[in-house]
Amino acid sequence: MASASSRLQRWSIPLLTLAVPLGFVVWAFPVGPAPIRAAGIVAGWLGCGLLLVSLLLMLREPRLAGWLGGLERMYRWHHVTGVSAYVLLLLHPLALAASNFGASPVIAWQTLSPSSESWPIWSGWLGLLLLMAGLAATFLPGIRYDIWRALHALLGAGVLIGLVHLILLGIDEPVLPILAAAAAILGWRLVRGDLGLAARPYIVATVRSLTERSVEVALRPLAEPATVTPGQFVLVAFGDGPAYRGCGEFHPFTVSSSGSDGELHLAVKALGDCTRRMLSITPGVAARVIGGFGGLLGEAEAAPQLWIAGGIGVTPFVAMLHDHPSRQPVRLLYFYRSEGDAIYLSELRAMAASDPHLTLQPVATGDELPDLGGLLPEAGALMDVECCLCGPPGLIAAAQQALEARGVTARHIHSENFEFR
């Protein structure tokens, strides 16, 4: 049975997504205009409300993420609400123009035409164009992360300019409160999330090589440590060292174990520019930590478990086993390219040898995709089993599909992608 807090977590974002836009519609419902014009105005208010929810869902505050069911879930809804808002905001001027079409096509066109010399229309178009550019970037496959982030930031500018457009049209209510809330959320995210006001100071205490392409970094707190439960991840920005140039921005890393003194251990695999540099990180480098977030294993711990890990995605499971031996039968299916590439493999073998509940199934896949059909337990053995998946998005999608084909329902499948945008 789901607890009250997990039910609240499940429903919090959908309720917010309904309540905020509908609240604005009720507040500013247009009385009097023709139905198409009224529909256009309602679309605009619904779009504004969804945009506000979308902005709220990109805040990186551990407590907020706890209430809303985790940062990854917030980001998924951030995208859905953002795209829906954009569609509604695009319908808004179209419906307003359509409502004038009966009077004259020329008036309808003037409602839309950016060549009309009026700041309200220019600002409306500029807002929409910025939103369009930001959204297009969101869906560009394979674009570099830093470029993606810069383009994605256009969405924030688009929101603010779109709201200024309404003020220029002389509409103060409820635009001023929406503008104030949007500016406050964007400022909050910039100052606390991106510039790091919410971060706690740490220092790199030790560095241990795990494989040729990965290291384990121990971070010692210099003040009150972050609150992290086993399996959670933190956002970390590293400073510079004598022979190391930190990347400055915050990156997500799972805490593979934590000490009673608040020390955090992170296993980092060189997957890109920033993480490659971290292979040469040295003790003494300053770090800023925000978190913890997530909790893949959460309440699932009350039942038998199937854990599926791909590569560096083994870290939340290692964290759980470091914290305490399994309380339920657990099968860990651990995929990696080769033994030389598999972090924590010998530790996991030792844990499985001493923990009667833990079964380790290590699989070297080379460069091939694993044959999940042949490796997963049969349908009967998956009844009432909680399945937790962590690793690259491709593996997670394939494992989810294979589990569903064996009759496991979505409610029993929990996953954490090691990539979010």
Ligand SMILES: Cc1cc2nc3c(=O)[nH]c(=O)nc-3n(C[C@H](O)[C@H](O)[C@H](O)COP(=O)(O)OP(=O)(O)OC[C@H]3O[C@@H](n4cnc5c(N)ncnc54)[C@H](O)[C@@H]3O)c2cc1C
């Ligand atoms: C919840 C979660 C937990 C993770 N835990 C670990 C871990 O324990 N150990 C580990 O080695 N890796 C972990 N990762 C992956 C790690 O965050 C990325 O490999 C790292 O950020 C890549 O940065 P880069 O500059 O080296 O690579 P790039 O080539 O710049 O990026 C590779 C991909 O990583 C993601 N990424 C890059 N920068 C950021 C950023 N600032 N914030 C968010 N995502 C970014 C993007 O999706 C990008 O496409 C985790 C990721 C997530 C989402």
